[in-house]
Amino acid sequence: MALIVQKYGGTSVGSIERIEAVAEKVKRYREQGHRLVVVVSAMSGETDRLLGLARQISERPVPRELDVLLSTGEQVTIALLSMALEKRGVPARSYTGHQVHILTDNAHNKARIQEIDARKVREDLDAGRVVVVAGFQGVDEAGNITTLGRGGSDTTAVALAAALGADECQIFTDVDGVYTTDPRVVPEARRLDRITFEEMLEMASLGSKVLQIRAVEFAGKYNVPLRVLSSFEEGEGTLITYEDEDMENPLISGIAFNRDEAQITVLGVPDQPGIAAKLLGPVADANIEIDMIVQNVAPDGRTTDFTFTVNRGDYDKALEILKNVARELGAVEVSGDNRIVKISLVGVGMRSHAGIAATMFRALAEEGINIRMISTSEIKISVVVDEKYLELGVRALHEAFHLDQPAG
Numbered sequence: 001m002a003l004i005v006q007k008y009g010g011t012s013v014g015s016i017e018r019i020e021a022v023a024e025k026v027k028r029y030r031e032q033g034h035r036l037v038v039v040v041s042a043m044s045g046e047t048d049r050l051l052g053l054a055r056q057i058s059e060r061p062v063p064r065e066l067d068v069l070l071s072t073g074e075q076v077t078i079a080l081l082s083m084a085l086e087k088r089g090v091p092a093r094s095y096t097g098h099q100v101h102i103l104t105d106n107a108h109n110k111a112r113i114q115e116i117d118a119r120k121v122r123e124d125l126d127a128g129r130v131v132v133v134a135g136f137q138g139v140d141e142a143g144n145i146t147t148l149g150r151g152g153s154d155t156t157a158v159a160l161a162a163a164l165g166a167d168e169c170q171i172f173t174d175v176d177g178v179y180t181t182d183p184r185v186v187p188e189a190r191r192l193d194r195i196t197f198e199e200m201l202e203m204a205s206l207g208s209k210v211l212q213i214r215a216v217e218f219a220g221k222y223n224v225p226l227r228v229l230s231s232f233e234e235g236e237g238t239l240i241t242y243e244d245e246d247m248e249n250p251l252i253s254g255i256a257f258n259r260d261e262a263q264i265t266v267l268g269v270p271d272q273p274g275i276a277a278k279l280l281g282p283v284a285d286a287n288i289e290i291d292m293i294v295q296n297v298a299p300d301g302r303t304t305d306f307t308f309t310v311n312r313g314d315y316d317k318a319l320e321i322l323k324n325v326a327r328e329l330g331a332v333e334v335s336g337d338n339r340i341v342k343i344s345l346v347g348v349g350m351r352s353h354a355g356i357a358a359t360m361f362r363a364l365a366e367e368g369i370n371i372r373m374i375s376t377s378e379i380k381i382s383v384v385v386d387e388k389y390l391e392l393g394v395r396a397l398h399e400a401f402h403l404d405q406p407a408g
């Protein structure tokens, strides 16, 4: 018998039939003796519909009122699910974020959870009820309704699991787990039974959008075992936890990629202390995130070259800023390319193994793929290549590291 927090996303509660199906699922878990807290999203498309209404009034709706509006989507689904549970003889009670007291800061539309007073939830659980909580919303100290940012219900579920000391937080979604890579690119991609928080963060931040990144960070911080599983199929899903010392970790867990990249190069910058800050400061000031950075001294020893990547959407703006800065600093040339992608191998196992990078580079070379940039961290090796090589590169690496077969 365990205390489990379950979260069902928008597609899982997208219609009355699906809400009834969730109620059946919850009923079955309860019959196995588990105590359950269920967090739901709004019905799929509902948050977008509400946003659309607001935008018909104003391009920039007042953030406080936007939160009042957006929070209604989840209020609908908690009530419907609770009714569906009661109909099946399962005692249930629904609560908004305010009612269970999910206290957040006052940053409307992107609030952060500060504290949860879980007393009420515990009382209901002790009385044998299923507790149904609205995801994505909270309340600030002054009593204003806040929301946590798109996809925020994942974070609600994890935060509740942490506050309650739950045995597991289960995220039910429309995929049946975390895969070695995107199965649309590599049909042989395999569902992982297990992945570490660190690996999941790398995979998520690189565009494998299974879970809200903040939810993974939160779960890691409070050591909440997190499981991703399908609402529609039976299965164990993927468990996200800390590294287990007793288990042999696979060398590579997955291959993440990001199509949304652009590269900028500044040639012939006078090589002096402070030059990197002068060059990149104005870009950061414009709220443009800079990712991989490579600096190289030119053969003459007096100038240096910089290459770095930005999000493709920021490319034009970054290029314009840099052309101005480069002129002031007396740099020779600014150029760029927005048809590049980043491919990364992710795995905690690479910490204790040499030769992974060599295997990676060889696999890409055998396909005639030119590497434009390389960066490494403890558990990740990333390369930048031409956009046209994305699929070929990911497939070659998936094969080179035998990711279609279970490790061990």
Ligand code: ASP
Pocket: 009, 010, 041, 042, 047, 048, 073, 135, 136, 149, 150, 151, 152, 153, 154
């Ligand atoms: N309903 C919100 C959204 O669509 C929150 C969520 O689904 O997690 O972003």
Ligand code: MG
Pocket: 009, 010, 041, 151
């Ligand atoms: Mg969602």
